[in-house]
Amino acid sequence: MANTLLDTVWDLHTVRRLPNGETQLFIGLHLVHEVTSPQAFQMLAERGLRVRYPERTFATVDHIIPTDQQQRPYADGMAEQMFAAIEENVRVNDLPFFDRSTGRQGIVHVIGPELGLTQPGMTIACGDSHTSTHGAFGAVAFGIGTSQVRDVLATQCMSVAKPKLRRIEVNGRLSAGVFAKDVILHIIGSLGVQGGVGYAYEYGGAVLDAMSMDERMTICNMSIEGGARVGYVNPDATTEAYIEGREYAPAGDEFQRASKWWRSLASDPDANYDDVVTMDGADIPPMVTWGINPGQVTGVDDVVPSPEALDGPGRATAEEALEHMSLEAGRPMAGVPIDVAFVGSCTNARLSDLEEAARVARGGRVADGVKALVVPGSQRIRAEAEAAGLHEIFQEAGFEWREAGCSMCLAMNPDKLQGRQMCASSSNRNFKGRQGSPTGRTLLMSPAMVAAAALAGEVTDVRRMVA
């Protein structure tokens, strides 16, 4: 029978159908971080429950960790308190904890794959909406709230309705200077920020087939920005090659058996989908957001759209966006001045992201008045980048080279915008206030485009710099 990966993985992990019609779904891997877990551990303690599958639960710290000064106790008393809470919770419950002393600390969605924890065919949950990242491996991965973190800690299960499935096929090939980030921004721009509500997204087509795992993670990471809680790519040889040899990956004969199973999970070519959308990779330019949600996006060679050209509810949101951004309809996106450039986040802080940014930054100089920072996604990526000399390229060009963490993506640590600063950012959200200043402004783009903007001091078409 023609099955999709979603069908197969869902059925395999179904414990039972609950009376309300949802599925009690077994969660194969639970990732925990310091922000959304303390209340969950507290609720567990209040009910006298313990972590049911501690061997399937892994913790790290990423959101609050400072990326410059790392001495404990942290200057920020609240951050120190949260750090102390997760240390106590992992100790009491005997959970593996990747803090800085292990050399494996990093953004939770970066280290899961990096350690080989994330594998095809798993169900994965984490108290963070960007958990969809892990779908790049052919896992079904959910972002969950704190009460559900509690549920998974206590039972290794969650109550969830099976989503519908939309296949998004990106055919052809990408032009030079166009990256995975541009593809997902283009998809969100096309289908809208709530187009994926109720759906899982299966990404495929020649463009996805040709992508590295880093690139597939960038795509799946932002599924939630398109409204889809789950996004995945079918596993293939690229997936296996990435996993082989990693710390928690199966080895030897077990790897051979695992590979065979992983390959069997991929959706059948004649499988049925609730919806199919196709697009051509050649049509995608480098993308930049102009508004206050990731669907408000256009090509770098295009202009800020006019709200009058939009129908219905989009118009009011566009007007609000242009007011917040202080951008005039009709002006070209290229040339919009920036104050800050941020390369980092679970979307784009992997080694290949840093390599692309460094390729642009090499030999250049960050424009006067621009604060530029590069924040690796994990301690390991930082070490690998340093081994390749990337830190020197960045530092010589005037970028700050930081320690691993979520940093300026989300304003829970000292890295924040000030006042009305305009930030070229490789992160995932351009919401009002997202980067720490209520009046701060965010332009989402690829890491290479961020580096280009840092050097030029304004939004710049990276194709002109790497050609």
Next chain:
Amino acid sequence: MSNEAVIDRIVGRGVPVRGNDIDTDRIIPARYLREITFEGLGPHAFEDDRRALNGAHPLDDPRFEGAGVLVVNENFGCGSSREHAPQALLRRGIRAIVGESFAEIFFGNCVTIGLPCLTTTPEHADALQALIEEAPDTELTIDIEAEQVVTDQGAYPAAVPASARASFLTGRWDALGQLLENANDVQATSARLPYLTGFGGGSS
């Protein structure tokens, strides 16, 4: 679970918060996530929006003080999975949300803390918002069973997905109790997962 947990009807005045794609960063700015409890969140709901409007935000409007029903527009609660967002609203006294549509994780977080979100048409959301703005004392009755919002000006259809509706009406919206019921089935499920059993090679 006792019948006390049944949520079938919520009665209260309304507060309109207009706008599409209102994300969870706006509902509760990230700086308030640097906490190990949810308790103090209520006063900080919509804090940055309220500051920007300098007293003109509906949540600061004395006419809507004490309102228990939030009336919103499209894609409310998009973005981060932070349960802090519905927790902040709940702790501010919001007991139900009526809107055009809701982001998925936000909606689920609301169910699991007993905060019903009802979906209505753009026309009805707008009419309800206008009604509340004109007559803030209007009492809204949110009827989960009949899936409607009843006012003295008439009733507005407002849908709740079947699973959430069943959860509220049976008082089983907090799933943990049910998930704890069948440890043996959970064990059996884990025992058939290739990646927990050595991929068919025997040992794990």
